[in-house]
Amino acid sequence: MYDLLIKNIDVLSNDTTINHAAIAIQDGYIKFIFTNKQDIVKATAESTEVLDGKGQLAAPGLINTHTHIAMGLFRNYADDLELMDWLQNAIWPTEAKLNDHYVKYGTQLGIAEMLRSGTTTFSDMYFFMNTTAEEVKSSGIRAVLSRGLAGVSPTANQALVENADLYRTWHGFDNHRIKVLLGPHAPYTCPDDYMEKVIALSKEIGAGIHMHLSETKGEVENVIKATGKTPIAHMHDLGLFYNGALAAHCVHVTPEDMEIMAENNVAVAHNPQSNLKLASGIAPVPEMIAKGITVGLGTDGSASNNNADMLEEVRLAATLHKARLYDPKAIPAQAAWNMGTVEGAKALGYHDLGVLQEGYRADIVLYNADQVHWMPRYNDVAALAYSANSSDANTVIVNGKILMKDRELLTIDEEKLKAEIKNAQEFFGHL
Amino acid sequence: MYDLLIKNIDVLSNDTTINHAAIAIQDGYIKFIFTNKQDIVKATAESTEVLDGKGQLAAPGLINTHTHIAMGLFRNYADDLELMDWLQNAIWPTEAKLNDHYVKYGTQLGIAEMLRSGTTTFSDMYFFMNTTAEEVKSSGIRAVLSRGLAGVSPTANQALVENADLYRTWHGFDNHRIKVLLGPHAPYTCPDDYMEKVIALSKEIGAGIHMHLSETKGEVENVIKATGKTPIAHMHDLGLFYNGALAAHCVHVTPEDMEIMAENNVAVAHNPQSNLKLASGIAPVPEMIAKGITVGLGTDGSASNNNADMLEEVRLAATLHKARLYDPKAIPAQAAWNMGTVEGAKALGYHDLGVLQEGYRADIVLYNADQVHWMPRYNDVAALAYSANSSDANTVIVNGKILMKDRELLTIDEEKLKAEIKNAQEFFGHL
Numbered sequence: 136m137y138d139l140l141i142k143n144i145d146v147l148s149n150d151t152t153i154n155h156a157a158i159a160i161q162d163g164y165i166k167f168i169f170t171n172k173q174d175i176v177k178a179t180a181e182s183t184e185v186l187d188g189k190g191q192l193a194a195p196g197l198i199n200t201h202t203h204i205a206m207g208l209f210r211n212y213a214d215d216l217e218l219m220d221w222l223q224n225a226i227w228p229t230e231a232k233l234n235d236h237y238v239k240y241g242t243q244l245g246i247a248e249m250l251r252s253g254t255t256t257f258s259d260m261y262f263f264m265n266t267t268a269e270e271v272k273s274s275g276i277r278a279v280l281s282r283g284l285a286g287v288s289p290t291a292n293q294a295l296v297e298n299a300d301l302y303r304t305w306h307g308f309d310n311h312r313i314k315v316l317l318g319p320h321a322p323y324t325c326p327d328d329y330m331e332k333v334i335a336l337s338k339e340i341g342a343g344i345h346m347h348l349s350e351t352k353g354e355v356e357n358v359i360k361a362t363g364k365t366p367i368a369h370m371h372d373l374g375l376f377y378n379g380a381l382a383a384h385c386v387h388v389t390p391e392d393m394e395i396m397a398e399n400n401v402a403v404a405h406n407p408q409s410n411l412k413l414a415s416g417i418a419p420v421p422e423m424i425a426k427g428i429t430v431g432l433g434t435d436g437s438a439s440n441n442n443a444d445m446l447e448e449v450r451l452a453a454t455l456h457k458a459r460l461y462d463p464k465a466i467p468a469q470a471a472w473n474m475g476t477v478e479g480a481k482a483l484g485y486h487d488l489g490v491l492q493e494g495y496r497a498d499i500v501l502y503n504a505d506q507v508h509w510m511p512r513y514n515d516v517a518a519l520a521y522s523a524n525s526s527d528a529n530t531v532i533v534n535g536k537i538l539m540k541d542r543e544l545l546t547i548d549e550e551k552l553k554a555e556i557k558n559a560q561e562f563f564g565h566l
Numbered sequence: 567m568y569d570l571l572i573k574n575i576d577v578l579s580n581d582t583t584i585n586h587a588a589i590a591i592q593d594g595y596i597k598f599i600f601t602n603k604q605d606i607v608k609a610t611a612e613s614t615e616v617l618d619g620k621g622q623l624a625a626p627g628l629i630n631t632h633t634h635i636a637m638g639l640f641r642n643y644a645d646d647l648e649l650m651d652w653l654q655n656a657i658w659p660t661e662a663k664l665n666d667h668y669v670k671y672g673t674q675l676g677i678a679e680m681l682r683s684g685t686t687t688f689s690d691m692y693f694f695m696n697t698t699a700e701e702v703k704s705s706g707i708r709a710v711l712s713r714g715l716a717g718v719s720p721t722a723n724q725a726l727v728e729n730a731d732l733y734r735t736w737h738g739f740d741n742h743r744i745k746v747l748l749g750p751h752a753p754y755t756c757p758d759d760y761m762e763k764v765i766a767l768s769k770e771i772g773a774g775i776h777m778h779l780s781e782t783k784g785e786v787e788n789v790i791k792a793t794g795k796t797p798i799a800h801m802h803d804l805g806l807f808y809n810g811a812l813a814a815h816c817v818h819v820t821p822e823d824m825e826i827m828a829e830n831n832v833a834v835a836h837n838p839q840s841n842l843k844l845a846s847g848i849a850p851v852p853e854m855i856a857k858g859i860t861v862g863l864g865t866d867g868s869a870s871n872n873n874a875d876m877l878e879e880v881r882l883a884a885t886l887h888k889a890r891l892y893d894p895k896a897i898p899a900q901a902a903w904n905m906g907t908v909e910g911a912k913a914l915g916y917h918d919l920g921v922l923q924e925g926y927r928a929d930i931v932l933y934n935a936d937q938v939h940w941m942p943r944y945n946d947v948a949a950l951a952y953s954a955n956s957s958d959a960n961t962v963i964v965n966g967k968i969l970m971k972d973r974e975l976l977t978i979d980e981e982k983l984k985a986e987i988k989n990a991q992e993f994f995g996h997l
Binding site: 208443506557 | 647881891899942980
């Protein structure tokens with residue numbers, strides 16, 4: 136009757152830990168969370184597979200709302216540079232050598248890293264996105280994919296075609312384990328006439344929008360110089376937010392921008408570590424939340440982070456804004472944890488994901504909580520937000536399927552992957 | 567001839583990785599780093615113990631320049647509160663119930679956590695410090711201990727006696743594996759007449775100073791109100807810096823403060839995560855370094871962090887100041903790594919620690935670098951600063967002795983420790 140039962144498990148459900156429980160999973164959903172011993176005995180007999188969760192804490196999988204996952208290929212390739220120096224002299228010349236083969240293994244590298252660190256969903260924007268979709272399909276992770284669209288590129292129109300094809304091929308795959316958005320890159324790569332094409336395509340095929348907005352001071356200043364408006368106001372006037380959008384970064388947004396975002400269902404992918412590392416600044420997250428804006432978390436690409444560890448983003452979200460506002464209550468542990476899970480799910484349009492609760496999708500991480508850095512166990516949400524280590528993720532389940540068990544990946548050949556990444560390193564060489 | 571040889575190892579020595587090397591250790595020091603195959607064969611035959619480092623990267627152990635390690639007992643006990651609410655209603659009433667027994671296991675908890683996350687030295691300020699010294703002795707970790715001295719406490723004078731006894735008993739133990747400082751707590755707990763006693767004692771016995779200084783805006787404002795001077799200037803005028811000092815935090819220091827610190831050899835323990843979480847602010851670290859001040863890193867106590875993971879501090883040191891100053895070069899990866907290692911060593915008065923180099927103390931961490939989040943391997947310093955996970959620490963050596971091997975602690979009974987922490991949780995209860 137159940138596909139999978141996780142028993143002897145402590146379950147973090149919203150802000151409460153339910154001890155000695157069992158989670159029954161059927162068709163990719165959490166069917167029941169049992170606490171009664173007799174129910175658990177009965178469910179055990181009725182389950183195809185049973186996992187023993189002793190010493191572990193079940194928590195919702197982390198949701199990475201913004202990354203360029205294949206950029207893990209360029210991890211630690213070039214750091215601590217001015218943005219334009221980094222892009223023009225390190226990243227763009229290297230990306231020019233990309234092809235399906237390297238994106239395949241770059242994507243696999245990122246998926247392996249994400250599963251190992253407790254992430255079960257990622258929202259991606261990059262090239263060769265059909266290849267990424269194939270890797271998402273085979274690995275079993277959940278993903279929201281967008282083909283990066285740069286109007287200034289010679290392939291600008293071809294990219295629109297590819298994104299539309301991606302949508303038609305993959306959107307809704309496996310009960311929406313894969314979704315597709317359009318990925319207009321940023322105001323500085325997408326002129327107005329190109330954005331009009333993007334919006335027209337969005338309306339034509341029904342695809343949502345994922346775009347970098349207001350990441351740096353320079354971007355905002357340039358858009359104001361060109362249009363007299365902030366990037367958010369300008370995109371709003373172009374009609375981009377007619378059906379909401381996912382806006383990555385939003386570091387430099389004004390109170391007026393936030394009003395527009397709140398009124399138009401523009402959700403934010405907050406990438407605190409990337410924003411620190413690239414010297415972009417600190418986004419006004421408590422202010423955005425106060426306006427009613429949905430804020431999720433993202434790692435950004437591993438060339439600008441330099442990992443895909445979402446627990447670091449939760450920790451930064453919980454701590455960074457406290458210091459910026461001199462307010463220890465600015466983002467409490469629970470709020471940061473929610474940003475990394477259920478709020479991120481909402482930002483990606485999933486309203487039954489990110490909480491361990493009956494009727495929700497079964498994307499679950501079992502953390503090994505029987506370790507010194509989790510002790511004493513006064514508060515599991517605080518432990519996750521402030522103390523835990525992403526490698527404490529011991530077993531990872533997406534859509535009801537076990538993708539990592541006792542730290543072993545079940546859908547990725549990790550030794551082959553490592554060999555391929557060594558080959559890629561030789562191919563891309565060093566600066 | 568050698569006590570220990572680590573072979574088949576990549577060695578991070580300053581900013582360069584030496585591949586396929588061997589580290590020969592004798593009497594607690596790095597005697598040679600061999601790269602010649604014949605030398606390695608010869609040394610293997612001449613070594614009492616040989617470790618195979620295949621797939622691992624040897625790096626200097628992390629140096630935690632400021633903590634209250636036994637406060638791990640109160641991890642996740644109370645968070646996201648105003649500082650005075652947290653201290654008065656959560657921490658102080660709970661600390662009042664401390665005794666040697668709980669400090670013993672609280673210290674052991676912290677040491678276990680530090681070794682597991684690649685920290686080989688810690689600088690502590692707390693109570694029952696003789697008990698902590700015994701745990702340092704038996705665990706084999708390196709430590710610089712100071713008895714917390716609060717002039718406003720009823721035990722103020724007794725604390726001075728205890729700190730002097732601690733110094734006489736432990737300072738210099740095991741070739742300076744243990745050192746002792748005096749630990750005047752902070753300007754707001756140490757009135758001038760008490761500070762005069764501390765300074766007199768320092769001169770009498772020759773002990774250095776470890777003190778919280780300029781942690782919060784409120785502290786600085788209050789000292790200015792009372793004395794017309796900043797905490798740094800005031801302590802300088804009292805004569806506290808006659809022989810240097812270790813100053814924890816220094817979040818709110820002026821350019822004039824920095825001049826005093828640079829001229830008087832006042833080293834800083836920068837605790838970025840604690841400063842964020844307690845909403846204290848962001849210390850002007852690049853500015854202090856530019857003045858020539860030695861800056862190390864610390865975690866602060868695990869009740870205010872909430873872990874003892876130094877790699878997180880390295881990462882924050884590398885990223886936080888970039889965003890604050892809108893400068894991606896503010897603290898490069900190498901500078902942050904140095905703060906976590908060799909600069910921290912200098913801050914604690916060790917001038918032969920924190921680099922893997924012949925003649926330096928053999929405090930070494932072997933990281934398991936054969937993992938997806940380390941790949942590709944373009945730059946090991948960037949990997950440590952931006953990508954690595956503290957649980958990648960696989961084997962830990964302090965003073966030439968192996969304290970953790972393949973993730974197993976050799977000097978701490980971890981199962982007994984966990985049971986004792988569960989008992990402590992029952993004893994201290996919940997808020």
